[in-house]
Every structure is written in structure tokens, then in C-alpha cells.
Amino acid sequence: MATRTEARAADTDSGGALGLRNRTTDAFLHNPALGPLGALIIAVIVFSATTSTFLTVDNLSLVVQQSLVVATLALGQTLIVLTGGIDLANAAIMVLGTMLFARLVTEGTVPVLALLVGFGVCALLGAVSGGLVTWLNLPPFIVTLGMLTVILAIGRLYSQGNSWPVTDSLLGVLGQGGYLFGQLRVTHGMTLAVVMFAIAWYALTKTAWGRHVYALGNDPEAARLTGIHVGRTRFSVYLIAGVIYAFAAWQALGRIPNADPNAFQTGNLDSITAVVIGGTSLFGGRGSVIGTVVGALIVAVLRSGLTQAGIDSLYQDVATGVLVIAAVAFDQLARRRSR
Template sequence: MSTPKTPPTDPSSDSSPPATRRAPGGAGNGWASEAVLHNPALGPLGALLLAVIVFAVTTSTFFTVDNLSLVVQQALVVATLGLGQTLIVLTGGIDLANAAIMVLGTMLFARLVIGGTAPGVALMMGFVVCAVLGVVSGGLVTWLNLPPFIVTLGMLTVVLAIGRLYSEGNSYPVTDDVLGVLGKGGYLFGQLKVTHGMTLAVVMFAVAWYALTKTAWGKHVYALGNDPEAARLTGIHVGRTRFSVYLIAGVIYAFAAWQALGRIPNADPNAFQTGNLDSITAVVIGGTSLFGGHGSVLGTVVGALIVAVLRSGLTQAGIDSLYQDVATGVLVIAAVAFDQLARRRSR
């Protein structure tokens, strides 16, 4: 009988425990892969800085205060969706319905307020619905032991249909100050625009980082992603942990819906059609392993910024949007390949 794995013991790390053996060839061989395993956001951060430098040199409009602020705003919703996606991927799952849940949240917020519901009540009801949808996915995955891919693919279809039925095929402009408040804000140093949505995102990511790195719950999430059976044998309540992740992710998607209305004050049932793929892209490029147990919410922020910087820079360089999609796809494949290589070398 093999000895079960234990959950991560280093609370300052946002990744799974590093391997103790080095690849053959000397004590220093494999140091790069081990460094990345210790700091999942390290590689993506280097790629982000490189992209910024390249576009700053090759274009005259990229490296300006206004454009950099716009890039951050464009990455905001995807980063928030990616936060919920990261928690699920860390457990070895995936959520294909996150953007659809978010869009349904925007529809609920807008239509309820238009129908005369108080904005605060409308927000609360939208949050409850998004959380319930997360609970449904988590329940099916946890207690019926269904594959997360199949469950969330089915949820994607169901939620998209519900959203279009509820909206009656129409979009709804948002004029209420409460619903659009996250798009407002002030200027840092008199030039850099900082919205309330940015501030909220910083708080959310900080809380998630603390929960994953400084609490027992976070250790359990990583242990579950590393090896569910080993986690169970060490006394971790695997079902409860997995279920809680989907519930929390549903709440995060509601925050993303609120942010989306602050960014674009219009609730459209056809919006963010590739939001689920964009969030997965941010998660993967940010260094989180699709196999679970290894990754960082900070890496997801960097991953979302990389995608936004890439699109902004290539647009200003006059590159067709189709080539931008090609570049993004290549980045995703390269990130997954690098993750596989790093994991093999660390064994």
C-alpha cells in the first residue's frame, strides 16, 4: 500500500508542494522548473513585462497612462471570472458555464430594477441565483460524482437558454447608479483612472490569496487537486471542500456580472459569448495546471492582463483580430506544454 500524499505544508506558497527529487544531471539541473512550481506567477509575470516592453517600443500609443488604464479595465471582468475558474481548476475541475451564469446575473440585475425592484434587492436576488447555479454544479460533481466538464457543459446550455428566455431576446440599458457604480471612480496621481470595480477586484483577489495560502481550507483545496484519495485518507472532507469551491465561484460570477454592468451599462443576453474560454485562457496562461493542485490566483490576474495587453498591442500595431486569436491560442498551448514539462522534470 502506497503512502498517501499530504497537503501542502508551506502556507506562504500558492502552489502544491514542490517535489523533493531533482532531474538527473546534477544538483542544479531543473532549478527553473522547480522555481516555477514554487512561484506559479513568476513565468507569466516575465511574459507580461516582455509584452509591455515590446509594444512600448514598437508602437507610439501603447505605453500611455490612458491606454494602460484601459487595458486594466478590459481585463477586469475576465480576471474576475478567472478567479472563480481558478478555484475550480485547482480542485481538478473546470467550469464552462461561468460566463453564462454571469450574463444571466446581468439580466436579473437590469430587468428587476427596470421592473421597479429596489437596486439593493435586485443585486441580492441576482447574487442568490448565481450562487444557486454554482451549488447545482457543485452538487452534481460532488455527490453524483459526475465529470465537471460534462456537468458544466450541460449547465452552459441550460443557463444560456434560461437567459435568452428571461430576456425575451432583448437587451436592457442600465441607467441606475447602483448597478453602474463599479464603472465609476477617480484618478490616481491625477491621471491614472481607477474605478471602483478595480478596487473591488483587488480586494477579492487579496481575500482569495489569503484563503488559499493562509487557511486550512486553502490547503485542502490544493490537496484535493493533487490527489483526492490521498486527501481523504489524511482526514480532509473532500466532498465539502469541492462543494464549497463551486458555491464560492458562483458568488464570484455575480460580482463579475456587477462589474460588467459598470464597464458596459447594457445587459445583453448575447454578451461575453467567449467569456468562459477567455477565463480558462487567463487561468492557464497564469500558470495554473489544468490537472489541479498547482497554481495561483495572482497568476490568473497576470494571465488576464497578458491577454488584454496582447490584444491592445496587436490592435495598435495594425494586426488583424484573427491573428490575435491565433497568438492567444498559441500561448495557451505553450502554457499547457510548459506545465507538463515542468511537472515531469520535478518528479
């Protein structure tokens, strides 16, 4: 009898442990930002313990500033990836925006008008990509790869090999700011990023449009059958992303007060990296803007921490690549468990 009782207790304990493990796994699978957040915390702890300069107010503020432009690009990328698409041209659109802002002002255009023109062009380019994907039913990868080539060529033709310094305070205003609690430097660009991410989070989680975006990414045909205007939703995402890229261009001029046609050459890949590491599925329908923030910070923390530890930049790329592969593998696991 005692043996049976002990066996029953052992089974109960085993079942309880198994249930707890399953619940923990399910929690991570249904909250894709939890894993990246844990990775970010571990990275901060490791670099704080192994270097004497990482965990300082100035360095942490610098890390956030360095991640700002990529994080904003990744915000627009997140919206597109959630629909099952991808945008390889986002950084090229942003760089063209910086050149429009700076050159127009240098040539005498009123700064506010220069900003409006730049925002209009970035939105238009996003809309062109969205239109080709939506109404011609072309693959997003091919469309945005073609747009990347076209926009890079337009940028070089427009710049003629020149770059333009920021000569007006309005263009560089997002790099200015003050100090929180007298120590932590907070720029206007940081504040703008917080506002944009908050608006995107609200739109995706609290509005019908956000539910339509997720539904489109999960199953476009099912979304159409439930009455969702699939084409309009997909087009709106690319258009909004174009506007977000314009904000990234404005932030870039605040961070580096010079419009260079050769800047941010890997910005598109960096933004995709932040999105994937942040837990957003490349297959669409799963992810969050909070995860994207965490993903962008992970990339910035890795580069800062490994640099301060004296690790070669090539190993930084290796570490980032491993994280991307791990994030995609985890996403595949999540999709299998959800079936």
C-alpha cells in the same frame, strides 16, 4: 598535473553552471506565476517599443479595465481548476446575473434587492454544478457543459430577445471612480477586484480551507485519507465561484451599462485562457490567483498591443492560442519533473 587541474576546474564550472540552470528551472517550476510574469513584462516592452500609444497612462488604465470582467470570471475558474475541475458555464451565469440585475430594477424592484436576488441566483447555479459534481460524482466538464446549455436557454427565455440599459447608479457604480495621482483612472470595479483577489490569495495560502483545495486537486483519495472532507471542500468551491460570477456581472454593468443576453459569448473560454496562461494546472493542485491576474493582463495586453500595431484580430487569436498550448506544455514538464 596541470591538465588534471584544468579538467577538474572545467568540471566544477560545468557543474556550477548546470546547478544554476537546474535551480533556475526549479524556481520557475515551483513558482508558476514567474513565467507568465516574464512574458507580460516582455510583451509590455515590445509593444512600448513598437507603438507610440501603448505606454501611456490612459491606455494602461484601459487595458486593466478591459481585463477586469474576464479576470474576475477567471478568479472563480481558478478555484475550480485547482480542485481538478472546470467550469464552462461561468460566463453564462454572469450574463444571466446582469439580466436579473437590470430587468428587476427596470421593472421597479429596489436596486439593493435586485442585487441580492441576482447574487442568490448566481450562487445557486454554482451550487447546482457543485452538487452534481460532488454528490453524483459526475465529470465537471460534462456537468458544466450541460449547465451552460441550460443557462443559455433560461437566459433567452427570460430576456425574450430584449436587453436592458442600466437605469440606476448602484448598478453602474463599479464603472465609476477617480484618478490616482491625478492621471491614472481607477474605477470602483478595479478596487473591488483587488480586494477579491487579495481575499482569495489569503484563503488559499493562509487557511486550512486553501490547503484542502490544493490537496483535493493533487490527489482526492489521499486528501480523504488524511481526514479532509473532500465533498464539502469541492462543493464550497463551486458555491464561492458562483458568488464571484455575480460580482463579475456587477462589474460588467459598470463597464458596459447594458444587460445583453448575447454578451460575453466567449467569456468562459477567455477565463480558462487566463487561468492556463497564468500557470494554473488544468489537472489541479498547482497554481495561484496571482498567476491568474497576470494571465488576464497578458491576454488584454496582447489584444491592445497587436491592435495598436495594426495586426489583424485573427492573428491575436493565434498568438493567444499559442500561449495556451505553451502554458499547458510547460505544466506537463513541471508535473514530470515533480515525480
